[in-house]
Amino acid sequence: MIYRLPPLNDPLDQGDIIDACPILELTEYDLDGKRPLASTYALHRILVLTQTCDLANSKTSVVVVGVILDAQSLVEQQMLKAADIRGPIRAGRVYGWYFLPKNTEFGLPEMIVDLRQLQTVRLDLLTALCQRGQRKARVQPLFREHLAKHFADTYSRIGLPEPYETEL
Amino acid sequence: MNHVLTDVFQKLNLEPGTYHVHVNGYDVEIQVVKRKTGEPIVTAKYDEADVMLEPWVELPRPKPIGTVLAYPAPPRPPDIPEIPSEDELP
Numbered sequence: 001m002i003y004r005l006p007p008l009n010d011p012l013d014q015g016d017i018i019d020a021c022p023i024l025e026l027t028e029y030d031l032d033g034k035r036p037l038a039s040t041y042a043l044h045r046i047l048v049l050t051q052t053c054d055l056a057n058s059k060t061s062v063v064v065v066g067v068i069l070d071a072q073s074l075v076e077q078q079m080l081k082a083a084d085i086r087g088p089i090r091a092g093r094v095y096g097w098y099f100l101p102k103n104t105e106f107g108l109p110e111m112i113v114d115l116r117q118l119q120t121v122r123l124d125l126l127t128a129l130c131q132r133g134q135r136k137a138r139v140q141p142l143f144r145e146h147l148a149k150h151f152a153d154t155y156s157r158i159g160l161p162e163p164y165e166t167e168l
Numbered sequence: 169m170n171h172v173l174t175d176v177f178q179k180l181n182l183e184p185g186t187y188h189v190h191v192n193g194y195d196v197e198i199q200v201v202k203r204k205t206g207e208p209i210v211t212a213k214y215d216e217a218d219v220m221l222e223p224w225v226e227l228p229r230p231k232p233i234g235t236v237l238a239y240p241a242p243p244r245p246p247d248i249p250e251i252p253s254e255d256e257l258p
Binding site: 095096097153 | 221228231232240
């Protein structure tokens with residue numbers, strides 16, 4: 001079982017999938033600080049990435065989340081090919097993208113967590129969204145750890161400017 | 169010396185195993201093993217499915233549904249982790 005739906009009052013946990021989370025993006029700024037900043041906001045499905053231990057011990061008041069995108073819609077927009085989703089993305093071979101499978105019971109389509117679109121959201125806001133029933137499911141252990149490892153790999157990898165030379 | 173030994177050994181019908189002889193106050197041990205046939209070196213299998221890839225496109229950002237204005241405010245205080253006191257350290 002990849003997903004489970006926790007009770008409404010269950011505390012937030014890593015792997016929680018939450019709908020309609022406000023995501024802000026700065027659009028206008030005044031470097032001199034004389035005018036207020038303008039931000040746009042969108043309501044988006046997100047996945048909680050902060051480690052369970054930090055959430056369980058109330059060590060944080062803010063939560064790192066990744067934006068979830070609908071895989072089919074990315075294919076329709078011709079941003080990704082279905083074969084790429086079926087192949088390397090589903091196999092976890094693309095840094096920064098994590099595939100999540102469809103689940104009809106929880107109304108979840110095939111999805112891609114974009115680990116390059118990270119946001120920091122207040123814990124109390126996410127808790128309130130969960131209590132309102134906007135938590136769709138929770139990615140279960142093993143799958144959740146697999147995702148967390150992919151997240152860690154994305155940001156811990158070190159790329160060389162070019163491969164080492166060889167005379168062989 | 170090696171040539172001499174080779175000549176001598178070629179005249180003998182040696183079988184795989186170990187021979188011990190005493191010559192001029194020395195213990196001589198001759199180990200006979202079958203010569204390995206030269207097997208070609210096999211290159212490691214290169215499986216493309218094991219190679220990690222870099223994303224080749226930037227995925228779309230969420231579509232905005234509104235605009236908000238933000239005014240200056242002091243930054244949020246950080247979440248201070250529990251720091252063990254000195255007597256709690258190992």
